[in-house]
Amino acid sequence: HHITSHHITSHLLSLFSSLLGGAVRLTTQETSALRPLEDTEDILNVTLQITLSQIIDMLIYQIILTAYLCIRWVWIDKYLTWNKDNYDGLDTIRVPASYVWRPDIVLYNNADNHFTSTMDTNVVISITKSSCKVDVSIFPFDAQQCRLTYGSWTYNGNQLDILNTMESADLADLVDSVEWEMLGMSAKKNIILYGCCADPYLDVTYTLKLKRRASFYVSNLLVPGVMISFLAPLGFYLPADSGEMLALAVFQLLVAEIMPPSENDGWRFHHKRPVPIIDMNIHICGHNTHTSGHGNLRACTCNRK
Structure with missing residues (x-):
């Protein structure tokens, strides 16, 4: 038989009123605090699915990874069930997220200044x-491993169980990065016991493995650095009033600017820095003696060379 749009709308309104009539009368805080279970002693299973779309940036100075992620949570709400035969075969309905319970699963190692303890379900792709x-x-x-740990903010493992359906994140739609090569993003479920509490706490940790694309740094930093290292000792044979030593000093400043900050970074270049430093000091002393205008001063043999 022919079904009009008005007929479908009436069934939607009837289903919406039947499912959410009581929830709408509650405040948003009260609705979101009730787990959708018939027996409160049962464990609610929530399945986590993550799709990595793009690596936006890796801030070495601030140790922050910025990425586009599509995060999907799947669970069964016992209160949102109905017999579709009573609603003319209607088996799907879309309602505002504020009317239903949502898991309070967050990124534990969040580095966003606007961090909140709830997941925003109004968007599909978010910047994490x-x-x-x-x-x-x-x-x-270098290769880096960045961990993204997701877990419940308030529920323990006896109240909410987090499941990961796949052993890794979905990388099918990943946009290649110009600086980083993707090696994988494995997933692992962890069960943590704290001394203060008898109940276990669950989380799922995704380990993002990245390898730096070194071609830019090889051609613009490594090769010039090796060449300058071999040329630095030859600076002792330059005249005292020569300005070529300035190039060595400028290159050292460029290296310091490009090198990432770390307590153990750049050992390939740091151990070569004393040679141009000593060379520049000798030239400064020699040039000062050469231009001082004192006829009775005579430079030492090494400086005269």
């Missing part, structure tokens, strides 16, 4: 900022 411990001791051939 997470803290990431970096190691640049072999820069620019």
Whole structure:
């Protein structure tokens, strides 16, 4: 038989009123505080699915990873069930997220200044900022591992169980980064016991493995650095009033600007810095003696060379 749009709308309104009539009368805070279970002693299973779309930036100075993530939570709400035969076969309905219970699962190592303890379900793709411990001791051939840990803000493992359906995040729609090569993003479920509490606490940790694309740094930093290192000792043979030593000093400043900050970074370049520093000091002393205008002063043998 022919079904008009008015007929469908009436069934939608009837279903909406039947499912959410009581919830709408509650405040948003009261609705979101009630787990959708018939028995409060049961564990609510929430499935986590993550799709990585793009690596936006890796801020070495602030140890922050910024990425585009599509985060999907799947759970069964016992209060949102109905017999579709009573509503003319209607088996799907879309309602505002504020009317239903939502899991309070957050990113534990969130580095966003506007962090909140609830997930925003009004968007599909969100920009996620997470803290990431970096190691640049072999820069620019370094590889990084950034962990994103998701868990409930208030519920323990006996109230809410987090499930990851896949052993890794979905990387099918990943946009390639010009600086980082994607090696993988594995997922692992963790069960943590604290001394203060008898109940376990669950989380799912995604480990993002990245490898730096070193071609830019090899051509613009490593190769010039090696060449300058071999040329630095030849600076002792330059005249005292020569300005070529300025190029060595400028290059050292450029290296310091490009090198990422770390307590163990850039050992390939740091151990070569004393040679141009000593060379410049000798030239400064020699040039000062050469231009001082004192006829009775005579430079030492090493400076005269």
